[in-house]
Amino acid sequence: MLALVRSNVVDLPTNLSLSYFWCGGFMISSFLIIQVVSGVILSFLYVADSFLSFGCVVDFTSEGLFIWLVRYFHIWGVTFIFLLFLVHMGRALYYSSYSKLGVWNVGFILYLMMMAEAFLGYILPWHQMSYWAATVLxxxxxxIPLVGSYxxxxxxxxxSVTNVTLVRVFSAHVCLAFVILGLSVVHLFYLHKSGSNNPLFVSEGYxxxxxxxxxxxxxxxxxLMLLLFVASGLLLYCPDLVLDVxxxxxxxxxxxxxxxxxxxYFLAFYAMLRSIESKVGxxxxxxxxxxxxxxxxxxKSCSYSIGRQLIFWFGVSNFILLSYLGACHPEVPFIMISKYSSLSIVFLLLVFKGLWVVPYSGGFPRANF
Incomplete structure (x- = not known):
């Protein structure tokens, strides 16, 4: 066991050119552990009942400073995890890290599971916004045709969304957290098997x-210390910043x-969903x-292509715009802008992935399973 830890943490050969953007994986793992620990503590106090959940959350939050800190750090932890996830995935897109299939596939599944986990956790306090967000989504x-109603x-x-839904959501929220932890280990395994990408886009040699x-x-x-300091400052200075009235x-x-x-962290997708009149669309x-x-x-890596850099940053700007539009009231002109922005980000992503395709060469990382 010690030899395994030493070979994967201490004596692991790592490219010297890795910048701070490559710290994302460790940051996400650290905050994920904090989320699991704080979530386990909160689960001891939570009651999954549509008549009791809201009052239960309010009561144990008001009982003492420790539980208040645990709950609000759990809330802010999700925000930091998704910020880090977006930066982590953005770095992977910028440097074409998705060519490493094993790492990319597991990482993308982790992203989808994290979104599902966050949505389930958002429902649990059973307040107005969580209930109606669950109802709408x-x-x-x-x-969905044919099988939608079933x-x-x-x-x-x-x-409809009832007490039965809340009980199922709580069970799924607890179980999915440990599935995410297990997949994180699988992601790390594939990363150490195929090796990490790097800013210089070189793959061979030590x-x-x-x-x-x-x-x-x-x-x-x-x-990590810097992020924990920022998170603690936001938590203590403006704890309700990420909560709705x-x-x-x-x-x-x-x-x-x-x-x-x-x-x-769902606003961009929410803007895309409601930009089309049809739910199916x-x-x-x-x-x-x-x-x-x-x-x-x-x-090719964006490092050596101005065209790919422009498309990448246009796409990032579009995603930020969609996140803003998702928070706006569904009316003109926001709906029209959302529609054009949604179609353009899909087109930009298609161009980003479809062009600048190159065969394997000595300086290009081989796709590993």
């Missing part, structure tokens, strides 16, 4: 490598919020975006 399942009843547990410890452990440790109102099926919207658009985003191709 699960209703998309009904729009799938909706299977997921929700009835004809001329410019150092041992992971202590050069990169110090680097990762510094970034409706989060302090108990769920009421008879009262609809003025504007239903999910958390910020919006779902197809989101699935097309995710499929093209996943699609592994052999491309």
């Amino acid at each position: 699960t209703s998309i399942l009904n729009s 799938l909706y009843k299977f997921v929700v547990g009835g004809f 001329g410019d490598v150092v041992l992971f410890h202590s050069f990169f452990t110090n680097k990762d440790g510094f970034v 409706e989060s302090y109102i108990q769920a009421d099926p008879l009262v609809t919020p003025v504007s239903i919207k999910p958390e910020w 919006g779902l197809v658009l989101v699935l097309a975006f995710l499929f093209i985003l996943w699609l592994p191709t052999l491309n």
Whole structure:
């Protein structure tokens, strides 16, 4: 066991040119462990009941400073995980790391599971926004041809979001967390099997490598301390910044919020879903975006291509715009801008993945399974 840890953490040969963008994996893993520990503590106090959940969360949050800190660090931890995930995936796209199939496939599955896990966790407090977000987003399942109604009843547990749904969501939220932990280990295994990409886009030879410890452990440790300091500052100075006003109102099926919207890390997809009048059309658009985003191709690195850099940053700008539009009220001109922005980001991603395809060469990393 010690030999395994030493070979994968201490004596691992690592390319010297890796920048701070390569600290993302360690940061995500650290925050993921914090999320699991804080989530386990909160699960001891939580009651999965539609009549008791909201009051239960309010009560144990108000009981003492420790539980208050645990709950709000759990809330802010999700925000930091998704920020790090977006940077991590953006770096992978920029440097064409998706050519390493094993690492990329497991990482993409992890991203989808993290979104599902975050959505399930958002429902648990059973406040107005979480209830109505669950109602709106699960209703998309009904729009799937042939199997939609059966799938909706299977997921929700009835004809609408009820107490049965909440019990299922709590169970799935707890179980999925440990599945994500296991897949993170698989992701690390594939990474150490195929090797990491690097800014210089070179793949062979050990001329410019150092041992992971202590050069990169110090680097990762510094970034982790910095992020924990920032997270603690935000947590103590403005703890409610990432929460909606409706989060302090108990769920009421008879009262609809003025504007239903999910958390910020879902806003881009939410804008894409509602930009098309048909629910099926919006779902197809989101699935097309995710499929093209996943699609592994052999491309040049953006480091050596101005054209790919421009398309990449246009795509990033588009994604940020969609996130803003997802938080806006669904009216003109926001809906029209969302439609054009959604179609353009899919087109840009298709061009980004479809062009600049090159065969394997000495300086290009081979795709590994």
